[in-house]
Amino acid sequence: MLDDTDRRILRQYQADPELSTADLAARCNMTVASCWRRLEKLESHGVIRGHEAIIDWRALGYTVEVSLRMTLDKTHANAFDEFIAAARQVPEVLEVQTFLGRVDTRLSVIARDMEHYQHVYRTQILTLPHITDIEALMHVARIKSDEALPL
Amino acid sequence: MIEIDAQDREILRQLQRDARMSSKALGARLGLSQPATWRRIKRLRDAGVIRGRRLVLDREKLGFGVTVFLGVKLATKGRTSLEDFERAVSAIPEVQSVEHVLGLYDYRLKVVARDIPDFERVLRRRIMTLPGAGEVEANVLLSDERLPGPI
Numbered sequence: 001m002l003d004d005t006d007r008r009i010l011r012q013y014q015a016d017p018e019l020s021t022a023d024l025a026a027r028c029n030m031t032v033a034s035c036w037r038r039l040e041k042l043e044s045h046g047v048i049r050g051h052e053a054i055i056d057w058r059a060l061g062y063t064v065e066v067s068l069r070m071t072l073d074k075t076h077a078n079a080f081d082e083f084i085a086a087a088r089q090v091p092e093v094l095e096v097q098t099f100l101g102r103v104d105t106r107l108s109v110i111a112r113d114m115e116h117y118q119h120v121y122r123t124q125i126l127t128l129p130h131i132t133d134i135e136a137l138m139h140v141a142r143i144k145s146d147e148a149l150p151l
Numbered sequence: 152m153i154e155i156d157a158q159d160r161e162i163l164r165q166l167q168r169d170a171r172m173s174s175k176a177l178g179a180r181l182g183l184s185q186p187a188t189w190r191r192i193k194r195l196r197d198a199g200v201i202r203g204r205r206l207v208l209d210r211e212k213l214g215f216g217v218t219v220f221l222g223v224k225l226a227t228k229g230r231t232s233l234e235d236f237e238r239a240v241s242a243i244p245e246v247q248s249v250e251h252v253l254g255l256y257d258y259r260l261k262v263v264a265r266d267i268p269d270f271e272r273v274l275r276r277r278i279m280t281l282p283g284a285g286e287v288e289a290n291v292l293l294s295d296e297r298l299p300g301p302i
Contacts, residue, residue, distance in 0.1 A: 099220065
């Protein structure tokens with residue numbers, strides 16, 4: 001379905017998502033009209049799912065970021081669904097992922113400082129349903145975060 | 152750190168969903184004029200709260216059927232080995248993100264691959280051969296959800 005031109009557009013676009021269609025077309029050596037048509041097609045086929053603003057939580061005073069890896073009690077039929085539904089209600093949770101592997105789920109949690117983290121952890125994380133074990137990884141630095149696909 | 156009010160929060164929520172929304176459309180939702188909305192967005196950008204934009208692509212439709220999170224422990228620790236490892240791992244196209252963490256592992260990597268055999272190739276040829284790479288734990292991503300966060 002995708003040809004080399006589509007890939008070229010996506011490569012340039014994911015490297016710089018703020019490009020206008022005109023600038024994107026110029027980088028891909030194509031006319032604005034044909035670039036626009038291809039973007040429309042990529043969006044209507046759901047290849048491009050959207051554009052999200054990236055928020056820097058540090059700039060808003062959230063200096064602590066912790067990755068909590070959990071195993072759940074799988075003897076409960078709805079353990080995953082109930083856990084995820086409850087985790088969504090915690091404002092400080094930025095990401096909820098589920099896995100096949102040694103850990104079942106992972107939450108990315110932010111807090112203003114360690115004291116605030118301790119509070120969130122005790123009152124909102126430990127109270128989530130069906131947790132059997134938790135491991136914490138404290139975020140130190142982001143070395144690469146472009147999330148770009150190797151197209 | 153900047154102070155933000157309820158309207159700034161609403162702007163951030165909307166832009167996280169659709170970063171291309173115009174200040175006119177955004178203002179209409181908030182009951183603000185286009186220039187007032189534009190000034191608020193500019194202030195949030197200048198303060199670094201809005202760090203940029205992410206193009207959201209459908210990994211599966213682009214042929215990347217497998218996403219794996221790897222926890223990597225370094226075999227030899229020391230300043231040089233960290234830098235060598237970080238430089239080498241960031242250069243691997245299939246590695247979408249690299250985080251330096253504290254805890255059970257030293258690094259957390261997000262890797263995309265076409266399928267499991269392709270992942271095995273990346274793991275054996277690229278990850279295991281990294282300078283200083285020691286123990287590696289893999290968890291295959293089943294579901295992934297990003298939440299708006301505490302705004």
